[in-house]
Amino acid sequence: MNTGTGDIRWPIAGAITISSPFGPRSAPCATCSSIHQGVDLTPGAGTPIGAIAAGTVRVSTTHPEYGQYVIIDHQIDGRLVSTLYAHMIFGSSPLRPGDTVAVGQLVGLVGNTGASTGAHLHLQVMPGGTTPVNPIPWLTANAGRTL
Incomplete structure (x- = not known):
């Protein structure tokens, strides 16, 4: 679904628009965090999301904050890197x-x-599986690589 080449790719095809960057922010809603541990990309409702790398699904469920979400564990350069994809349309993920x-x-x-x-x-991009880093510089440095 996601275009590009290499073993690491951006999750959305085409231009990337960021509505909320990584790090401290004014909480956009009453239940939203003021410490944003990922980036919010706004390609439009219904846009397909691709896995950034090959891996194994750790979580595929719903959550009051993340809505429909998936966590995938990847082995990149011999290390665990996990990715979290949240706020998807209910029932749109075929993954288990x-x-x-x-x-x-x-x-x-x-x-x-x-x-x-x-x-x-x-x-979210989480080297080691738990601690989020800013996905934009991480993807900028790694997308298009062959593992």
Whole structure:
């Protein structure tokens, strides 16, 4: 679903528009965080989301804050890197825990579920599986690479 080449790719095809960057922010809603641990990308409701790399699905469920969301564990340069994709349209992800995914494989569709003020993909990149880093510089440095 996601275009590009290499074993690491951007999750959305085409131009990337960021509505909320990584880090401290004014909380956009009563249940939204003021410490944003990912980036919000706004390609439009229903846009396909691709896995940034091959991996194994750790979580595929719903949550009051993340709405419909998926976490995928990847092995990149011999290390665990996990990615979280949130606020997808309910029922749009075909993935289940334990599924193996290929780079670019459909994770789900951009939606407005959970604590959200509009349709967007909340993306987190977590080297080591738990601690988020800013996904934009991480993807800028790694997208297009062959592993």
